[in-house]
Amino acid sequence: MGVSLKDIAERAGVSLATVSNVVNGYRPVGEATRQRVQQAIDELGYIPNLGARHLRRGRTGLIALAIPELNNPYFAELADIAIREAAGHGYTLVMENTAADRQAELLLLDGSRRHIIDGLIFSPVRIGRDEVLARTAVSPLVLIGEGVYDVPHDHIAIDNVAASHAAIQHLVAVGRRRIAFIGAAGGDRQSAHLRMRGYREALASYGLPFRSELVARTDEFGRLEGMRTMRDLLALDDPPDAVFAYNDLIAIGALRALAEAGCRVPEDVAVVGIDDIEEGRFSSPTLTTIAPDKEEIGRLAVRRLVARIEGTEVAAPLTVQTPFRLIRRESTGSPDS
Template sequence: MTSRLKDVAARAGVSIRTVSNVVSGSANVAEETRARVQRVLDELGYRPNQAARNLRGGRTGLVGLAIPELHSPYFAELAGLVAEAAAQRSWTVVIDQTHGDPDAERRLLEGTGGRLVDGLIISPWSIGPEELTACAGGVPVVLLGERATHGLADHVAVDNALAAEEATAHLLAGGRRRIAAIGLQPHLSNGTAHHRLDGYRTALRKAGVAPDPALEVPVRALHRADGARAMSDLLHGGARPDAVFAFTDELALGALHVAGAAGLRVPQDLALVGFDGIEDARYANPALTTVVPDKRQIAERALQCLADRIHSPATGVPPLDIVVPHCLEVRASTAGTD
């Protein structure tokens, strides 16, 4: 039960001011009085108002995490890790879903200008980096999952192009030549997808395989349903692939479902690689080969950036560009292909 200073003062037979001095740790109270007041505070279960206490330090103790959607397993896993890492720093995470909507991102950033949060982690963002940092109004911002930050804010990501090249090279090493890429989003300025496409094309070029535009399949969103639709289009379009590199595990799982339903044997008829290392990939039938970003390190490094900026705002350290490790976890969906 939360009691108020007035109740405590009445019970302890002192002024509200004295209770306030005890609560704030002021030296201005006789030891005997302090002990009596503290006893009453304990008895009544008094807790100082958290919001007011934080305000006094000029900080809210809140860190914002803006992600396109919580129900996406990749972002859900990442949000969980950010919340854990934040708790270790006694921060609470306020999570906002932007649905990749520029207006939602703008509103959110303007909210941070109002100082609801001490810092903000945002991934990925539809509005440009200039507008982004202008909107944030001096609150430290860390960007995830996008490389073209123009040095305007700290940035944490895997090397998307390299990871995509490795995933494609793995399929090429297994003898695949008609490798589809599922996940372009031409209607969005999705930098991550661009980098993954670059990596895919680089691998093909290095292997002397001409890219086939019919095998580069755009999607509306990055969900299972979009991957399923893309796979159906590939199967009915006559541009039959012998492998698929999907830009997210969700896309890959949708494609895998359609391939299975169409009677294709995976990996014999079709090898599949995803990206994100979500838990679902491990338990797919068959288990999905995937690029696994070190999500724990993404969360850790992003919070470390915020902590450094919040605690030493004026050090003049230029924005950091932090690349975290990834690995390709080979499973049954490509087994025997290398």
């Protein structure tokens, strides 16, 4: 037989209602009483039935995280953070991979899973503001990333324009002047457009000309595209002396192409990415990157969603820009200590 709340109440010498308040957090309980109840819980080895608790509250205890690229290490690392944070709040997080497909995103936004999840953390790519505003599902929604702005839902993202400025500022500081950008979007990936905007604005702020031949557009955002476009850039009559990549995966692909061409990094070409994925810490050379605060993004997204689900947050939705920092490694010179 499992341990019941009644057993805990008898061991602690308190009422059943007091135990319930401690276990479920319904009402404040005096510290001495709370400690006595907690001691009884520990001694008896009580394990709460989270499923039953959620059902009593009309919930499933499941929340979903929808991402566009399951095989992208950035999203894998973010998911790991969100899973741990959700568990700390008594929720199970399930993954949804939209593969950056518009129909999959639309179905998830207002169809798939709507009756079995309590809320959704969503990183959309192919849908926009109008589709989010047309959503009829009533479960809470938290947006992450840069796909959609100006909607009545909590939204967590980094400032991509400022992040691009930081990357270009660093490359200029190490003496680079012909700076290429790999990963300009040919489609509707908003983050790529914002990073491209930051790249152009930063060049102008340092008096550097914008050269269209140094902008490599990609439909995909992985290692192969980085390698292919880097080869094209090296074939120019006046190739770049630095590369700013849309993400670390593209940058790592570019490093491979540079190695194959016999180019020295960073002596001949310096490289900067964005995301600070673990792979960049072990590439050769190690990769300088703009590092979003993934811990903050993952934790805050879950906390905002749980607060909306449980009704502890009823204020107007927030748009939060989380911090980032530049981590200097071997691909641009002497690494940070």
